[in-house]
Amino acid sequence: MTDTAQIIASHGRSYIIELPDGSTRVASARGKKTDFACGDRVAIKVTNAEQAVIEKALKRDTLLYRSDAWREKLIAANVTQIIVVVAPVPSFFDELIGRCLIAAEDAGIRPLILLNKCDLPEAEAARGRLAYYRELGYGVVELAATEDISPLNGWLADHVSVLVGQSGMGKSTITNALIPEARARVNDISVALDSGKHTTTNATLYHLEPGADLIDSPGLQSFGLAHVTAENLPRLMPEFRERLGQCRFHNCRHRHEPGCAILGAVKEGTIPESRLQLLHRLQDELAAAQTY
Numbered sequence: 001m002t003d004t005a006q007i008i009a010s011h012g013r014s015y016i017i018e019l020p021d022g023s024t025r026v027a028s029a030r031g032k033k034t035d036f037a038c039g040d041r042v043a044i045k046v047t048n049a050e051q052a053v054i055e056k057a058l059k060r061d062t063l064l065y066r067s068d069a070w071r072e073k074l075i076a077a078n079v080t081q082i083i084v085v086v087a088p089v090p091s092f093f094d095e096l097i098g099r100c101l102i103a104a105e106d107a108g109i110r111p112l113i114l115l116n117k118c119d120l121p122e123a124e125a126a127r128g129r130l131a132y133y134r135e136l137g138y139g140v141v142e143l144a145a146t147e148d149i150s151p152l153n154g155w156l157a158d159h160v161s162v163l164v165g166q167s168g169m170g171k172s173t174i175t176n177a178l179i180p181e182a183r184a185r186v187n188d189i190s191v192a193l194d195s196g197k198h199t200t201t202n203a204t205l206y207h208l209e210p211g212a213d214l215i216d217s218p219g220l221q222s223f224g225l226a227h228v229t230a231e232n233l234p235r236l237m238p239e240f241r242e243r244l245g246q247c248r249f250h251n252c253r254h255r256h257e258p259g260c261a262i263l264g265a266v267k268e269g270t271i272p273e274s275r276l277q278l279l280h281r282l283q284d285e286l287a288a289a290q291t292y
């Protein structure tokens with residue numbers, strides 16, 4: 001009998017799926033297909049009390065992924081909010097935040113920045129580094145997951161959220177603070193998937209309350225955006241989006257063109273140089289990716 005289910009954990013080619021009755025099965029995909037993500041709703045065939053086979057993914061509302069010229073790495077499907085977790089220590093990369101925000105805008109997912117470890121003295125400097133993102137209109141929430149997770153609660157209601165960020169920013173700590181049984185779940189999943197070691201799976205979905213889910217994803221060091229089109233890029237960065245059409249040349253690349261509204265804004269200090277550099281780097285990356 002064909003049934004529908006949701007992928008709640010993924011690890012390589014193995015998945016844990018949750019059936020409508022709340023029971024779970026270990027599942028693998030039929031054939032060579034592996035492009036399923038945590039959060040995907042799938043058509044399945046239950047094999048027995050433990051196992052099932054995934055026939056196909058059902059239509060996705062959203063898909064968050066990263067990519068380079070050669071391959072795509074799916075992060076999560078059907079999420080409505082991406083929570084970019086940063087912390088004062090270890091130090092975070094602005095570049096990664098910028099890229100996560102662009103990926104979110106491209107996928108039509110609401111981005112939220114979470115500054116964790118606010119109990120540390122270095123938090124003030126980190127807060128300063130995030131001020132510009134607030135100015136752009138992005139939500140920024142501050143907390144110390146080891147002390148009090150409640151500042152996040154209001155942001156999670158009615159959303160399927162995915163936590164992303166560099167290693168060590170505190171994603172697991174946040175997950176465990178929100179879902180006390182999460183640690184045990186991760187262990188159960190590792191055993192069920194027979195992954196041998198107790199490293200995190202690619203991603204794991206937890207139910208928080210009716211209508212609110214949370215997906216924890218492994219730490220990342222880079223975020224390739226080869227799937228974004230160069231033409232679209234400025235539309236995915238709010239300060240460039242609002243100046244579109246203001247450059248003298250309609251095909252302005254915002255490099256050296258006279259009458260460029262964006263270069264003008266950088267010159268007068270309204271847009272930080274680093275944001276223009278990110279735009280240029282991404283333009284260059286996309287041009288290089290197209291030549292493969």
Ligand SMILES: Nc1nc2c(ncn2[C@@H]2O[C@H](COP(=O)(O)OP(=O)(O)OP(=O)(O)O)[C@@H](O)[C@H]2O)c(=O)[nH]1
Pocket residue numbers: 116117118119120143144145146147165166167168169170171172173174200217218219220
């Ligand atoms: N001081 C302080 N330390 C924290 C806080 N949250 C997490 N940590 C510590 O930061 C370290 C990294 O936290 P994790 O939750 O493992 O980080 P992660 O983002 O899940 O890292 P990966 O699993 O590598 O992706 C741990 O030693 C935590 O105890 C916080 O709010 N304050």
Ligand SMILES: [Zn+2]
Pocket residue numbers: 247248252253254255257259260261262263
């Ligand atoms: Zn321009």
